Amino acid sequence: MGLDDRILEAIARLRWGEPTLIQEKAIPYVLEGKDVLAKARTGSGKTGAFVIPTIHKILEWKRSATEQMVQAIMLAPSKELCRQIKENLSQLTTLCKREVRFIDVSPTVPLEAQRPLLVDKPDIVIGTPMRILAHLNEGNLMVKTSLKMLVIDEADLMFAFDHVKEIQEILK
Numbered sequence: 001m002g003l004d005d006r007i008l009e010a011i012a013r014l015r016w017g018e019p020t021l022i023q024e025k026a027i028p029y030v031l032e033g034k035d036v037l038a039k040a041r042t043g044s045g046k047t048g049a050f051v052i053p054t055i056h057k058i059l060e061w062k063r064s065a066t067e068q069m070v071q072a073i074m075l076a077p078s079k080e081l082c083r084q085i086k087e088n089l090s091q092l093t094t095l096c097k098r099e100v101r102f103i104d105v106s107p108t109v110p111l112e113a114q115r116p117l118l119v120d121k122p123d124i125v126i127g128t129p130m131r132i133l134a135h136l137n138e139g140n141l142m143v144k145t146s147l148k149m150l151v152i153d154e155a156d157l158m159f160a161f162d163h164v165k166e167i168q169e170i171l172k
């Protein structure tokens, strides 16, 4: 797939021998910059299917970047799912920690406590739709000119639990 060596080494350390089917199918499209809508059963490696190409793209963009910016937002419907994405990112960025920075702004602490974390403009911000929207509205998170990637994890749950309005607001 032409992935960055630091990602491949992290994958090797996790002892993930082969990509899962969803990873094999989805990753090349994400790398090409296409919009991807993917569906697979629980435990099939969906998180890796979006986390791996996001890390690769950020490493690629950073080679020519002149300033630090928020480039990707990952939305999940609960703080537990946000934590899962963050753990996956931690595992897969062990060899490029300095280059790829991320924070989880799910509602585990008050909004105000997260403001200083966003000042540094991490490359990836993970959060629930409501919390991401609150940071956008407060001006803590500014992505209008920098955002390159938006991930909606568990999209079926997101829409079932009526996060549609928040997601539409975020997209504006």
Ligand SMILES: Nc1ncnc2c1ncn2[C@@H]1O[C@H](COP(=O)(O)OP(=O)(O)OP(=O)(O)O)[C@@H](O)[C@H]1O
Binding pocket: 015, 016, 017, 018, 019, 020, 023, 040, 041, 042, 043, 044, 045, 046, 047, 048
């Ligand atoms: N290529 C791979 N090879 C081996 N194990 C993998 C691979 N990709 C992911 N895994 C492992 O498989 C497990 C399930 O992955 P993951 O949580 O991404 O699945 P999921 O499809 O997102 O599940 P859910 O629908 O519950 O969110 C995790 O323990 C993860 O570390």
